[in-house]
Amino acid sequence: MDKMYRKYGITSIKAIEHLVLIIIAIATVVAIGQEIKHIFDVGAVALADLLLLFIYLEVLAMVSHYAESGKLPIRMPLYIAIVALARYLILDMKAMDDWRIIAISLSTLVLAATVIVIRWGQLKLPYPRPRDEDEK
Numbered sequence: 706m707d708k709m710y711r712k713y714g715i716t717s718i719k720a721i722e723h724l725v726l727i728i729i730a731i732a733t734v735v736a737i738g739q740e741i742k743h744i745f746d747v748g749a750v751a752l753a754d755l756l757l758l759f760i761y762l763e764v765l766a767m768v769s770h771y772a773e774s775g776k777l778p779i780r781m782p783l784y785i786a787i788v789a790l791a792r793y794l795i796l797d798m799k800a801m802d803d804w805r806i807i808a809i810s811l812s813t814l815v816l817a818a819t820v821i822v823i824r825w826g827q828l829k830l831p832y833p834r835p836r837d838e839d840e841k
Contacts, residue, residue, distance in 0.1 A: 730765065730769075753792055763781060766781065786816055791813065
């Protein structure tokens with residue numbers, strides 16, 4: 706039973722994983738198209754539009770990286786969160802009270818500091834590389 710699960714179960718999960726990645730990529734491309742159409746309909750490009758396109762680009766890069774390596778670097782979602790908070794701050798700053806602006810700004814700083822700490826950890830404290838079976 707264990708061999709059967711490993712053979713069919715893991716293969717099925719991997720197939721579903723790839724299907725969902727394809728769906729995310731297609732949905733992101735559609736969203737990019739809709740945003741570009743919106744820009745042409747309005748006849749002007751706003752900073753919020755550019756930031757939204759950048760978020761979509763980061764999502765596509767994250768899907769691409771995950772599809773190639775099978776690993777999702779934690780920094781990519783953090784970059785997306787930073788840009789999303791910046792976009793939110795830019796769009797709704799006039800309607801926000803001072804405390805909300807401070808909270809969003811501090812949240813952005815915490816995310817940026819987290820990216821720096823993670824990057825520092827990757828450089829100074831790297832994971833040991835797995836040894837190949839031939840080296841054992």
